[in-house]
Amino acid sequence: MPSFVTDVEEIRKRAAQKIEDGAVTDTYQGDVEQTISILNDALATEIVCVLRYMHHYFMATGVHAMAVRDEFKEHADAEREHADKIAERIQQLGGKPDFNPASLVQRSASQYAEGKSLSDMIKEDLIAERIVIEVYQQMIRHFADHDPTTRVMIEGILSDEEEHASDLSDLLFITDPRSGETEGEDPGTHPLDMRSDERSRQQRGAQQSKARENTGASKGNNKNRKKHAA
Numbered sequence: 001m002p003s004f005v006t007d008v009e010e011i012r013k014r015a016a017q018k019i020e021d022g023a024v025t026d027t028y029q030g031d032v033e034q035t036i037s038i039l040n041d042a043l044a045t046e047i048v049c050v051l052r053y054m055h056h057y058f059m060a061t062g063v064h065a066m067a068v069r070d071e072f073k074e075h076a077d078a079e080r081e082h083a084d085k086i087a088e089r090i091q092q093l094g095g096k097p098d099f100n101p102a103s104l105v106q107r108s109a110s111q112y113a114e115g116k117s118l119s120d121m122i123k124e125d126l127i128a129e130r131i132v133i134e135v136y137q138q139m140i141r142h143f144a145d146h147d148p149t150t151r152v153m154i155e156g157i158l159s160d161e162e163e164h165a166s167d168l169s170d171l172l173f174i175t176d177p178r179s180g181e182t183e184g185e186d187p188g189t190h191p192l193d194m195r196s197d198e199r200s201r202q203q204r205g206a207q208q209s210k211a212r213e214n215t216g217a218s219k220g221n222n223k224n225r226k227k228h229a230a
C-alpha cells in the first residue's frame with residue numbers, strides 16, 4: 001500500500017458505505033450539485049456549437065466553400081464528442097444530462113449565429129470558440145483539485161477548442177485576407193493582394209497609366225533591365 005495512504009481501514013469502511021453513489025465518494029471536495037449544473041451549461045454550449053457548425057456546413061457556398069465546409073463538419077463532430085463526454089460525466093456524478101431543447105440557447109455560453117457570407121460564418125464560429133475558451137479556462141480554475149476528473153476532461157476539451165479557434169483564424173485569413181492585416185503592413189508583401197480600398201486602387205490605376213504611357217519609349221530599356229535582373 002502506498003505510504004501516503006494513512007488509514008486504509010477507514011477508507012475501506014467508507015468505500016463500503018453509500019455504494020449507490022457510485023463514483024462520488026465522501027472525499028469528493030467539490031459541490032456535486034453545482035458541478036452538475038456547471039456541466040449542464042457546458043453541455044448546452046456544446047450542443048449549440050454542433051447546431052451552428054452543421055448549419056454552416058450545409059449553407060457554405062462560394063469559391064472557398066468546399067475546404068471550409070469540411071472543416072465545419074469536422075468541428076461539428078468534435079463538439080458532438082465533447083457533448084458526449086460532458087453528458088457521461090454528469091451521469092457519473094449522479095446527475096441528469098439536460099438535453100431539453102427549450103432552454104438550450106439560454107443555458108449556452110456561445111450564441112447561435114448563422115452569418116450571411118462564408119467569412120461571416122467563420123467569424124461567428126471563431127467568436128464562439130473564443131467565448132468557450134474563456135469559459136472553460138474559468139471552469140478549470142474553478143475545479144482545480146476539488147474535482148480532478150472533471151478538470152482533466154475540460155482541459156482536454158479546451159485544447160480542442162483552441163485548435164478550432166486557430167483553424168478558423170487561418171480560414172478567415174484565406175477567405176478574407178484583410179482579417180490578417182496589421183497596422184503598417186507593407187502592401188507589396190501581402191500574399192493575395194486583394195485589397196479593395198479606394199486608395200490602393202487609385203495608386204495602382206495611376207501606376208498602370210504611367211506604365212502604358214512609357215511602354216513604347218522604354219521597350220528597349222525594359223529588355224535591358226530584364227537581362228540585367230536575370
Ligand SMILES: [Fe+2]
Nearest residue numbers: 046078079082
Ligand atoms: Fe466543444
Ligand SMILES: [Fe+2]
Nearest residue numbers: 129160161164
Ligand atoms: Fe470548438
